[in-house]
Amino acid sequence: MSAIVEFDSVGLRYGTGAEVLRDLDFRLAKGGFYFLTGPSGAGKTSLLQLLYLARRPTRGRIRLFEEDLSEAPREILPSFRRRIGVVFQDFRLIRHLSAFDNVALPLRISGRTDAEVEGPVREMLAWVGLADRASARPPTLSGGEQQRVAIARAVISQPELLVADEPTGNVDAEMAQRLLHLFSALNRLGTTIVVATHDLSLITSTPGAQLMRLEKGTMADPTGLLRHPPQLTAGSR
Numbered sequence: 001m002s003a004i005v006e007f008d009s010v011g012l013r014y015g016t017g018a019e020v021l022r023d024l025d026f027r028l029a030k031g032g033f034y035f036l037t038g039p040s041g042a043g044k045t046s047l048l049q050l051l052y053l054a055r056r057p058t059r060g061r062i063r064l065f066e067e068d069l070s071e072a073p074r075e076i077l078p079s080f081r082r083r084i085g086v087v088f089q090d091f092r093l094i095r096h097l098s099a100f101d102n103v104a105l106p107l108r109i110s111g112r113t114d115a116e117v118e119g120p121v122r123e124m125l126a127w128v129g130l131a132d133r134a135s136a137r138p139p140t141l142s143g144g145e146q147q148r149v150a151i152a153r154a155v156i157s158q159p160e161l162l163v164a165d166e167p168t169g170n171v172d173a174e175m176a177q178r179l180l181h182l183f184s185a186l187n188r189l190g191t192t193i194v195v196a197t198h199d200l201s202l203i204t205s206t207p208g209a210q211l212m213r214l215e216k217g218t219m220a221d222p223t224g225l226l227r228h229p230p231q232l233t234a235g236s237r
């Protein structure tokens, strides 16, 4: 089985509190599209933070990109993080950079020249409906506009794994569908997608996507599909 993510008996606690994630055992297939749902406080953001290596589990093992990273030295984590695109719930845009420069950042970090960055960034800003806001700085953008910049930044470098925390929470239904098309297009190019959302319309309009549901820190997996996902390849749906 080709898994991009494997959780084995994973638990997470903050400080000395009770575990907020418990006994997580699941695999995500390379090239899959997953929605993560569950009530507020169920642990969705915490689980995503484990996925994009912002936290380490307090118990169990996590394999990502076929490497066991549970106890990997901190110095090697940035090289893995660069393979992951993240849409944070609170956007985390760089305030003093324009929308254009925020979106360009991952490409510049990977060594692209200004000439190579220009076209893709303009195209991506146009796709998320912000062609005319390229030079605006985040504090002058609305919440929905900031969210779209954050999404553009996360997908621009076609990461192997995209992790998005409520990525359509601040946009209207039409824009939410448009952003979902962007995720689906990225998925067809091979990116594995994990989206935490409460928005059922996103889930029902994405055929082939799988649903993960967290309840009080544990994963419901009644069909067993998360432990034994079917083989998926890019473009298979």
Ligand SMILES: Nc1ncnc2c1ncn2[C@@H]1O[C@H](COP(=O)(O)OP(=O)(O)OP(=O)(O)O)[C@@H](O)[C@H]1O
Pocket (backbone or CB within 6 Å): 014, 020, 038, 039, 040, 041, 042, 043, 044, 045, 046, 047
């Ligand atoms: N930094 C932290 N320190 C201590 N407890 C935390 C921290 N972050 C989250 N928690 C607790 O962990 C539990 C899970 O929170 P988490 O934010 O992961 O849930 P969620 O499902 O994403 O919720 P929501 O849908 O409201 O965003 C909650 O009980 C929360 O209070």
